[in-house]
Amino acid sequence: MIAFLKLLFRNRLAAAGALVLTAIVLVVLLTPVLPLQNPDATATADRFQKPFSQGHLLGTDHLGRDLLSRLLHGTRLSLAVGVAAALIAATIGSAIGIVAGYFGGRIDNVIMRGVDMLMAFPYILLALAIVAALGPGLMNALIAVAAVNVPFFARNIRGVTVGLAGREFIDAARLAGMGHSRIILTELLPNVLPVIIIAMSTTVGWMILETAGLSFLGLGSQPPQADLGSMLGEARSALISHPHTSVVPGLMIFLIVMSINLLGDGVRDALDPRLKSGALSRPRATTLVDRKGDIPERTDDLLAIQELETEFRVGRRTYRAVGGVTLSVRPGECLGVIGESGSGKSVTALSVMGLVASPPGVIAGGAVRFQGEDLVGAPYETLRQKRGDRVAYIFQDPLSTLHPLYRVGRQLAEAIQSHHRISDRQARDRAIGLLRDVRIPNPESRIDNYPHEMSGGMRQRVGIAMALANEPDVIIADEPTTALDVTVQAQILSLLQDLRRDRGLAIIFITHDFGVVGQLCDRLAVMYAGRIVEEGPTDDVLESPAHPYTARLIACVPELGGGRRELAAIPGLPPVVDDLPPGCAFAPRCDKAQAACRQGVIPLEGQDTRAVRCLYPETDLSGKEVAR
Amino acid sequence: MGGYILKRLISAVPVLLGITIIVFLIMSLIPGDPATAILGSYATPENVEKINRDLGLDKPMVQRYFIWLGNMLQGDFGRSYSLNRPVINEVLERFNATLILAGTSFVLCSVMGVLAGVVSAARQYGLADKAITFTVLIGISVPSFFLGMMMILLFAVNLKWLPVSGMYAIYGGGDLPDLVSHLIMPALALSAVATGVIARLSRSAMLEVLRQDYIRTARAKGVPERRVVMGHALRAAMVSIIPVLGIQAGFVLSGSVYIEIVFQWPGVGRMLVDAILTRDLLLVQGGVVFVAACYVIFNIMVDVAQSLLDPRIKT
Numbered sequence: 001m002i003a004f005l006k007l008l009f010r011n012r013l014a015a016a017g018a019l020v021l022t023a024i025v026l027v028v029l030l031t032p033v034l035p036l037q038n039p040d041a042t043a044t045a046d047r048f049q050k051p052f053s054q055g056h057l058l059g060t061d062h063l064g065r066d067l068l069s070r071l072l073h074g075t076r077l078s079l080a081v082g083v084a085a086a087l088i089a090a091t092i093g094s095a096i097g098i099v100a101g102y103f104g105g106r107i108d109n110v111i112m113r114g115v116d117m118l119m120a121f122p123y124i125l126l127a128l129a130i131v132a133a134l135g136p137g138l139m140n141a142l143i144a145v146a147a148v149n150v151p152f153f154a155r156n157i158r159g160v161t162v163g164l165a166g167r168e169f170i171d172a173a174r175l176a177g178m179g180h181s182r183i184i185l186t187e188l189l190p191n192v193l194p195v196i197i198i199a200m201s202t203t204v205g206w207m208i209l210e211t212a213g214l215s216f217l218g219l220g221s222q223p224p225q226a227d228l229g230s231m232l233g234e235a236r237s238a239l240i241s242h243p244h245t246s247v248v249p250g251l252m253i254f255l256i257v258m259s260i261n262l263l264g265d266g267v268r269d270a271l272d273p274r275l276k277s278g279a280l281s282r283p284r285a286t287t288l289v290d291r292k293g294d295i296p297e298r299t300d301d302l303l304a305i306q307e308l309e310t311e312f313r314v315g316r317r318t319y320r321a322v323g324g325v326t327l328s329v330r331p332g333e334c335l336g337v338i339g340e341s342g343s344g345k346s347v348t349a350l351s352v353m354g355l356v357a358s359p360p361g362v363i364a365g366g367a368v369r370f371q372g373e374d375l376v377g378a379p380y381e382t383l384r385q386k387r388g389d390r391v392a393y394i395f396q397d398p399l400s401t402l403h404p405l406y407r408v409g410r411q412l413a414e415a416i417q418s419h420h421r422i423s424d425r426q427a428r429d430r431a432i433g434l435l436r437d438v439r440i441p442n443p444e445s446r447i448d449n450y451p452h453e454m455s456g457g458m459r460q461r462v463g464i465a466m467a468l469a470n471e472p473d474v475i476i477a478d479e480p481t482t483a484l485d486v487t488v489q490a491q492i493l494s495l496l497q498d499l500r501r502d503r504g505l506a507i508i509f510i511t512h513d514f515g516v517v518g519q520l521c522d523r524l525a526v527m528y529a530g531r532i533v534e535e536g537p538t539d540d541v542l543e544s545p546a547h548p549y550t551a552r553l554i555a556c557v558p559e560l561g562g563g564r565r566e567l568a569a570i571p572g573l574p575p576v577v578d579d580l581p582p583g584c585a586f587a588p589r590c591d592k593a594q595a596a597c598r599q600g601v602i603p604l605e606g607q608d609t610r611a612v613r614c615l616y617p618e619t620d621l622s623g624k625e626v627a628r
Numbered sequence: 629m630g631g632y633i634l635k636r637l638i639s640a641v642p643v644l645l646g647i648t649i650i651v652f653l654i655m656s657l658i659p660g661d662p663a664t665a666i667l668g669s670y671a672t673p674e675n676v677e678k679i680n681r682d683l684g685l686d687k688p689m690v691q692r693y694f695i696w697l698g699n700m701l702q703g704d705f706g707r708s709y710s711l712n713r714p715v716i717n718e719v720l721e722r723f724n725a726t727l728i729l730a731g732t733s734f735v736l737c738s739v740m741g742v743l744a745g746v747v748s749a750a751r752q753y754g755l756a757d758k759a760i761t762f763t764v765l766i767g768i769s770v771p772s773f774f775l776g777m778m779m780i781l782l783f784a785v786n787l788k789w790l791p792v793s794g795m796y797a798i799y800g801g802g803d804l805p806d807l808v809s810h811l812i813m814p815a816l817a818l819s820a821v822a823t824g825v826i827a828r829l830s831r832s833a834m835l836e837v838l839r840q841d842y843i844r845t846a847r848a849k850g851v852p853e854r855r856v857v858m859g860h861a862l863r864a865a866m867v868s869i870i871p872v873l874g875i876q877a878g879f880v881l882s883g884s885v886y887i888e889i890v891f892q893w894p895g896v897g898r899m900l901v902d903a904i905l906t907r908d909l910l911l912v913q914g915g916v917v918f919v920a921a922c923y924v925i926f927n928i929m930v931d932v933a934q935s936l937l938d939p940r941i942k943t
Contacts, residue, residue: 122881122882123878125916128901134657217885220900253774258766261765262765270788282750384853392849414846414851418855
């Protein structure tokens, strides 16, 4: 509770709302003992006195009554009526909701049907009908406002109760022989109460406004008694000649509603944990760049990732997701990047085209060169023209990566039309061709499907077709087959293999699956805690892994037909990348680790294409076992 | 699609019946003898008897309900005592004015609200976002009737830009520009709160959508950012915005009662309030049932719009 209040009042607006509201409530509570004039004493000689006139701080109204006194008494009445209406609505509505939710079945059905009917009305019609039947008057306005809000409570509380009624402690109470009313009062009510109170606090401002509204229409409090609404209503006829009589009560209503709104927003934000982490930030169109240090020289690779550093800055913490990764591909080559979840392989891939969500992502160093041109920090339009045209992505889980509300044909056509000026007709024909290329049967009819009308394998092919749309030079495939079953996976891999052979496509293939890597990739890079720990030709790395981590990873893979053997899981978890220890990041989990492993920077060293980041590798890089 | 619309229309029948039952029950809440309540305590016995016959009060309640319902289905909502004309004629005439006011406000709050929300989300934490958030906070806290009165003071009395009240100028006028100049202030005052609510919701819906994977896909395809925001993201956000538009339409319709009073707009809301004050209960009853029925139909249109937008809804 105290933690909650602290969180609430850290929100300055909410604190201001609470302050204003408390002040108003205090003044209003003290009103009877304050030295005020009689709010109903008329003095027609003094009518329409301006504010700050002698004896009348806020002036007087059309009957010469003191406005300050009327304002405070009116506020008192308005608040009292609003709170009373909220209490009545909450009590009756919650009772209905609890009964409906607890008993369920037909009772629930009948009650909720009735509630739905009531909610089919614009609220004021219902309120007006009730006031019409009962006659104008403050009490009747209160009843009307309470009645109009009953369905709101009934529906909310029913929802909560249905959830609770199925829980074990209710069953236990039933088995213990408790009666229905006792279960409801002693077991259910205490659990529902907080929800009722929150619902009440969010609606009380609303109810104050509604009763004020009815009074404003002349249907609520009747003269000489006045609440804020009827003060405003009476002042309306003198609006043009003596505006202060309207402004005074109007501003008061505004203040009350505003402070309740601010407080309510604060409560909601404090209760919604998503907002605490600031996760609801909008990702920018490109990743933020904040490069320190030198920019690496250009190379003649098709795509070169050079000493790339990508961080996530959350509050005061910095998570170094990618800590100086260098990778490159040539045309027609397939590079595999392998590692556990959280090793930084996806972030590396997304950094290439500035697609890391930002905030919180920041590219903090290095370069990404496509045909020698540095893309890190390139203007948005340069990056956009390359995205999907020269460098295309295939993402994991195409159900969430395809737009759910657009037909796949349109999404494909859009990929083309974002880079080429062609007619819709031509784009559609091209899209059908693409679907045929990725071997989707009946592409002419499939093109008009929505993603949810396709199977997982089919959607993944659409994702691939989209990546191929502009015949890119490089495809970055981020676990494209992880969500698929093995037969579909095999088809997709052979599809990618063909494309590579036929079109000279370069592929960066990100996965945690050694089987897939063996089939497709020429070279392999193993990532751990944001760094490459080993790289080399696929067969060499798979047959004689040099880094203990690679060796352990391969040992984790069960082999088909290889008989039973011990599957050696790696103890421990990958490190959190906001506070990496010096030395080898794998050292805490490595059974060969020695004191030297925990000091200084260990470089990635080797000859030609083979390299390892380890002081005590399993093999020397020529493939021979190291004698120990 | 046609089947879906038909299905929704059929499902509205019990709701419409429910509305008539509720209104009927409320009206039978009238304390004491309704005839006396309507005519006052000096009523002559003949008049009391006439009212009782007109309202069918000499028959049992269930029978009375069905007679009333049957009459309404034939377009007979009874006769207004205070105006001495058929209720339905008066309601239709007044509803026209309300429709112009509430309809304009609804269009205003939908367009302004969604746009403000989108801009706010696209420029999150920027100057535009802060300005919009602040304005919205004020907008949703000002009672519409107070806002209307302040607008009259500023724009009609002080600046003399716009007419103070009414729907048309008393002398001359009656054409479209005249209507528009009379409509601007009440429509804006009426749409203020709804605009704020819709802007807030649109902002959070957009922020939610902009974090989705398919937005990243669109960017990875090279779709220009403007299209990503105004196309991909807004389209997806509309799925959660549209139902709120439907709810806000109800609030706009409700708020029109206050605004019609403040601006002397000859609509249904003002008619209802006058009818309550003159105890013209048949007029209240007919007006309430008619407007509620229109609102139900409107909500079906919202549902249909939603199903057009979201192919995942089974039609």
